[in-house]
Each structure stands twice: as structure tokens, then as C-alpha cells.
Amino acid sequence: MYPPPFEYVAPDTIEEALALIAQYGEDAKVLSGGMSLIPLMKLRFASPAVIVDINRIQGMDYITEEAGGLRIGGLTRYRTLVRSDLLKARYMCMASCGPQVADPLVRNRGTLVGSLCHADPQGDWGACMLAMNGSIVARSTTGTREIPIDQFIVGPFQNSLNPGEMGVEVKVPSQGERSFGQYLKLERKVGDFATAGVAVSIGWTGGSISHAGIALTGVASANIRASGAEAALMGGSLNQGTIAEAARQAAGACDPKTDHRGSSEYKREIIRVYTERALSAAAGLRAA
Amino acid sequence: MQVKQVSVTVNGETYTTEIEPRLLLTHFIREVLGLTGTHMGCDTTSCGCCTVLLDGLPIKSCTYFAVMADGHEVMTVEGMALASELHPVQQGFHEEHGLQCGFCTPGMMIVSKALLDENPNPTEDEIRWALSGNLCRCTGYQNIVKAVKWAAHKINSEPAAYRR
Numbered sequence: 274m275y276p277p278p279f280e281y282v283a284p285d286t287i288e289e290a291l292a293l294i295a296q297y298g299e300d301a302k303v304l305s306g307g308m309s310l311i312p313l314m315k316l317r318f319a320s321p322a323v324i325v326d327i328n329r330i331q332g333m334d335y336i337t338e339e340a341g342g343l344r345i346g347g348l349t350r351y352r353t354l355v356r357s358d359l360l361k362a363r364y365m366c367m368a369s370c371g372p373q374v375a376d377p378l379v380r381n382r383g384t385l386v387g388s389l390c391h392a393d394p395q396g397d398w399g400a401c402m403l404a405m406n407g408s409i410v411a412r413s414t415t416g417t418r419e420i421p422i423d424q425f426i427v428g429p430f431q432n433s434l435n436p437g438e439m440g441v442e443v444k445v446p447s448q449g450e451r452s453f454g455q456y457l458k459l460e461r462k463v464g465d466f467a468t469a470g471v472a473v474s475i476g477w478t479g480g481s482i483s484h485a486g487i488a489l490t491g492v493a494s495a496n497i498r499a500s501g502a503e504a505a506l507m508g509g510s511l512n513q514g515t516i517a518e519a520a521r522q523a524a525g526a527c528d529p530k531t532d533h534r535g536s537s538e539y540k541r542e543i544i545r546v547y548t549e550r551a552l553s554a555a556a557g558l559r560a561a
Numbered sequence: 562m563q564v565k566q567v568s569v570t571v572n573g574e575t576y577t578t579e580i581e582p583r584l585l586l587t588h589f590i591r592e593v594l595g596l597t598g599t600h601m602g603c604d605t606t607s608c609g610c611c612t613v614l615l616d617g618l619p620i621k622s623c624t625y626f627a628v629m630a631d632g633h634e635v636m637t638v639e640g641m642a643l644a645s646e647l648h649p650v651q652q653g654f655h656e657e658h659g660l661q662c663g664f665c666t667p668g669m670m671i672v673s674k675a676l677l678d679e680n681p682n683p684t685e686d687e688i689r690w691a692l693s694g695n696l697c698r699c700t701g702y703q704n705i706v707k708a709v710k711w712a713a714h715k716i717n718s719e720p721a722a723y724r725r
């Protein structure tokens with residue numbers, strides 16, 4: 274399947290890319306991994322007049338940790354995330370999510386920033402970022418701003434970038450002195466999008482919970498934060514009572530649609546069970 | 562209509578030609594270069610039949626514009642064989658009956674080669690995970706996994722001959 278013709282530009286630097294995006298405005302689309310954009314163009318659901326391929330820009334595929342958290346480059350691919358020991362040690366929700374996203378071939382191309390920009394309600398990384406309080410650094414020819422993930426994903430396939438802006442980095446804060454994270458995803462077969470998914474990231478500072486992040490995939494019109502569930506845990510501890518309450522709250526937060534992947538009731542129950550499982554693993558009450 | 566000049570190295574040979582940006586890498590390989598070993602299966606990024614190596618990493622060539630490969634190196638199934646014999650992965654598919662109709666096979670072999678280049682001694686689990694982006698409608702996968710194990714054994718028994 275051929276997409277409609279388009280004009281192709283492949284800048285070598287971020288500055289050149291930003292100038293091109295400013296010049297072409299709404300006519301241009303940024304191409305990063307291409308794992309959503311190219312299929313959409315082939316199906317002619319998207320037909321941008323200009324493609325700005327950012328894959329030639331060097332030095333945008335990195336994961337670095339500094340005081341206060343993690344910085345992930347705008348072209349960092351899933352492949353890099355899946356192989357990162359840093360994520361396994363201290364940003365466990367992401368480490369757990371990586372191998373469950375798509376398949377190894379898609380993971381060799383797909384990028385974290387591209388996935389967040391795509392804002393698929395069934396995307397896994399959005400839930401991870403919500404649970405970890407991540408943010409997206411957006412740049413244009415006129416400046417740079419940091420957008421918290423809650424304000425970045427604004428609807429199904431909708432992000433809050435302005436015309437002329439490009440995502441250049443993701444930031445994830447430290448999750449606490451000690452932390453635990455897990456992403457539990459139900460899929461019909463390997464490589465499938467989520468029937469339902471739960472991202473959990475818990476941090477402890479001193480003896481009590483200083484960060485409680487719980488977010489959901491595939492059960493609303495976008496990835497959503499289960500705020501009630503988070504509130505049930507903040508400042509306290511994980512025990513059978515608080516875990517059951519948080520799981521109940523998470524199930525209550527979602528609004529799943531019945532479709533070929535399962536009924537609304539089924540997905541809601543999966544959210545409850547998976548929230549309970551991930552929190553139980555966090556509590557060390559039983560093995561995950 | 563925009564036309565771009567690209568230089569792409571495929572199986573060690575550099576081709577310089579003018580193409581439309583919307584030309585997919587699969588079509589470039591099959592129709593411009595005439596290398597029909599790479600198959601177009603689903604055309605929707607699902608099956609892995611179109612897998613080639615881009616700078617050593619397996620990708621789905623149906624979801625990659627050929628123009629993006631300008632200055633890069635591509636390996637297709639035609640480039641796998643060694644000077645004097647088939648690549649151990651190809652031998653493994655032969656020995657262990659790793660194919661029936663053969664449609665998925667080029668993709669399966671390319672992915673297997675990339676796996677063994679990175680990890681010459683994979684567990685069965687690692688083999689199955691590496692192949693999880695490639696669909697086969699015939700074999701039930703058992704013999705494909707056996708073929709990759711056969712290749713790993715061969716490579717490890719003569720590392721000097723086969724390891725990069």
C-alpha cells in the first residue's frame with residue numbers, strides 16, 4: 274500500500290528540524306519511529322503534505338540519570354529502554370513495561386516520545402508516565418517548555434503540543450528513596466495492544482509512601498490516572514486494607530468500552546485484580 | 562512529485578538511484594533492486610515477513626520508507642550466505658525442517674541471525690521472544706525454534722568461523 278505522495282525532509286540537527294516545522298506548520302508531521310505514523314499513512318488515515326524525518330539527528334537516543342531523576346532523549350527507542358539496567362534498578366515501571374510493548378521488530382524503531390505524542394488510548398507508555406509523574410520537554414524556534422504528562426495527553430490521539438513544537442526529551446523524577454514499579458498488561462496474544470493495563474509506581478521515603486502512582490491503559494478515551502487509588506495510599510503504608518481500597522478505586526475510575534477484546538465488566542475487573550496484584554508485589558506480601 | 566537521490570548499501574553493494582519518498586523499503590528491495598527474497602505479507606506491520614536488517618538490527622521493511630535508508634546498510638536474506646556455504650541459520654532451517662511453504666522464512670532467518678549476532682547462546686525462551694514479531698501459518702514454530710538452536714550450536718562449535 275502506497276501512501277499519498279509527500280515532500281520529505283531529513284534535517285541533521287534539532288534547530289533545522291524546528292525551523293522546518295515552523296515553516297510548514299500544520300502541513301508537516303514529525304517522523305520518529307514511524308511505527309504508528311507510517312501505518313496510518315499507508316491506510317490513508319493520515320496524509321501529511323510534508324514529512325520531517327528526525328532520525329538523522331545525532332545524540333537524541335540516550336538515558337541519563339542526574340540529581341532528581343531521569344532524562345530520556347527524543348529519539349530513544351524501546352530497544353534502548355528494554356536493555357537499560359538503570360530502569361531495572363530505579364524506574365521499574367518502565368523496565369517492566371518495555372518488553373510488553375509491541376514486538377521486538379517494532380521495538381527496534383518505536384520511540385518513547387513518538388509513542389507519547391501519538392497518545393493512543395491503548396498505548397502502554399502513557400500509563401507508565403502518569404504513574405511516574407513524567408513530563409515532556411517541548412521545543413520550538415521560540416523557546417522550550419516542560420509539559421507534565423497529565424497536561425500532555427489531552428484526549429484520544431491528542432497531545433497538547435502547539436503547531437511548531439516538537440517533543441525533544443522525557444523527564445521522570447526520582448520515585449523515592451526506595452521504589453517499586455510494575456506494569457501489568459492483559460493482551461490476547463504477544464504483541465497485541467492492551468485489553469487492559471495497570472501501571473503502578475510506589476516510592477517510600479522514610480517509612481511511609483511518598484509517591485503513589487497508579488494509571489490505566491485501554492479503559493477510557495485516553496490513558497488515565499486513578500487519582501482516588503493514589504490518594505488511598507499516599508502518606509500511608511501498603512496493607513491488605515489499603516491495597517483492596519486502592520484496587521476498588523482504580524476499578525471505579527475507569528470507563529471501559531465493550532469490544533472485541535472483552536466486555537466492559539471484564540476489563541473493569543481486570544483493572545481491580547491487576548491493581549491489587551501490582552500493589553501486593555510492591556508490598557512484598559506475595560510474589561508477583 | 563518529489564524525487565530524491567539515495568545511496569543505499571544492500572548486501573554489501575551500494576546502489577545510487579532516484580526514488581519517490583513514499584516508496585517503501587520492501588518495494589525498493591523487491592522491485593527496484595529485484596531482490597525478491599524479502600516478502601510482503603500483511604503490509605500492515607503485523608507479520609514480519611518483510612524483515613530485513615538495517616545497520617544490523619531487524620526491522621519491518623514494509624513500515625520504513627526507502628528514502629530513510631539513504632547512507633545506511635541493509636541486509637536481506639540474499640546477503641546471509643557466507644562465501645563458501647550457507648549461513649548456519651540457513652543450514653539449521655534445512656536440517657531441522659524449519660519451513661513448510663517458506664513464505665515467513667526469510668524474515669524468520671533474518672531475525673534469527675540478528676539474535677545470534679547479539680546473543681550466540683540463547684535459551685529457548687530468548688529464541689521465542691526474539692521471534693515473537695514474526696508469524697508463521699504453517700510450522701507451529703517448533704521446528705523454527707529447533708533450527709535456531711541448531712544454528713547456535715553450530716556457531717558455538719566453530720566460533721572462529723562464524724562469530725562476527
Ligand SMILES: Cc1cc2nc3c(=O)[nH]c(=O)nc-3n(C[C@H](O)[C@H](O)[C@H](O)COP(=O)(O)OP(=O)(O)OC[C@H]3O[C@@H](n4cnc5c(N)ncnc54)[C@H](O)[C@@H]3O)c2cc1C
Pocket residue numbers: 302303304305306307308309310311312347373374375376379382383384385386387388389390391393395396397398434438439440441464465466467606607
Ligand atoms: C505491530 C504493532 C504493535 C504495536 N503494539 C503496541 C503496544 O502493544 N503498545 C503500545 O503502546 N504501542 C504499540 N504500538 C505502537 C508503537 O508503540 C508506536 O511506535 C508508537 O505509538 C509511536 O512511536 P513512533 O516513535 O513510532 O512514532 P511515529 O509513528 O513516528 O509518530 C507517531 C505520531 O507522533 C508524532 N511525533 C513523533 N515524534 C514526535 C516528536 N518528537 N515531536 C512531535 N510529534 C512527534 C508523529 O508526527 C505522529 O503523529 C504498536 C505498533 C505496531 C506497528
Ligand code: FES
Pocket residue numbers: 600601602603604605606607608609610611612621622623624
Ligand atoms: S509485510 Fe511487513 S510486517 Fe507484514
Ligand code: FES
Pocket residue numbers: 659660661662663664665666696697698699700
Ligand atoms: S512456513 Fe509457511 S508461513 Fe511459515
